Amino acid sequence: xxxxxxxxxxxxxxxxxxxxxxxxxxxxxxxxxxxxxxxxxxxxxxxxxxxxxxxxxxxxxxxxxxxxxxxxxxxxxxxxxxxxxxxxxxxxxxxxxxxxxxxxxxxxxxxxxx
Amino acid sequence: xxxxxxxxxxxxxxxxxxxxxxxxxxxxxxxxxxxxxxxxxxxxxxxxxxxxxxxxxxxxxxxxxxxxxxxxxxxxxxxxxxxxxxxxxxxxxxxxxxxxxxxxxxxxxxxxx
Numbered sequence: 001x002x003x004x005x006x007x008x009x010x011x012x013x014x015x016x017x018x019x020x021x022x023x024x025x026x027x028x029x030x031x032x033x034x035x036x037x038x039x040x041x042x043x044x045x046x047x048x049x050x051x052x053x054x055x056x057x058x059x060x061x062x063x064x065x066x067x068x069x070x071x072x073x074x075x076x077x078x079x080x081x082x083x084x085x086x087x088x089x090x091x092x093x094x095x096x097x098x099x100x101x102x103x104x105x106x107x108x109x110x111x112x113x114x
Numbered sequence: 115x116x117x118x119x120x121x122x123x124x125x126x127x128x129x130x131x132x133x134x135x136x137x138x139x140x141x142x143x144x145x146x147x148x149x150x151x152x153x154x155x156x157x158x159x160x161x162x163x164x165x166x167x168x169x170x171x172x173x174x175x176x177x178x179x180x181x182x183x184x185x186x187x188x189x190x191x192x193x194x195x196x197x198x199x200x201x202x203x204x205x206x207x208x209x210x211x212x213x214x215x216x217x218x219x220x221x222x223x224x225x226x227x
Contacts (some may be wrong), residue, residue: 044218104157
């Protein structure tokens, strides 16, 4: 079975500093990995995905993620955090070959202090 | 292009009642998936529909059901509501293919009293 772990419930960072939100995964085949963000009382917004190819994936709002096959990680990063980046971030993996269902991590709350 | 829409946005029901939630996918998307989000269990997959057929189902009791119409719109139904069914129900749509992104709607927040 596929699984995703987000080891940090909350990440605090000062505005202007770089941020990292961690994600590790476990899949039986090739991983299809996604990052979503959720603002209060809203649905999930797609940030970026890794399917194949370049290990550094660039996404929306200046976010990027680095795929590391040997460490089975897909950490989300941003060079300079904004207060408006404060939200709940979810890492997800496609649930097996031929399936479109996503398995989500438990989420990491990002707090960016001014 | 309009995003995924879900109706209603908020719903209050009592135990034992049933509820139907609606989802309209992004134009051109034929796959619709449903997820339940609760503080305790997080985001959990309910089921997925494509071409009016349920393709996959998560680990939920039979009280949870759904369907998809020929225009790709989808509904999910929960019968005999329990307090634990209180959650945010999210619908996501996507194109065909495993590599495709799923785009989520704003959700329907269900409160069972």
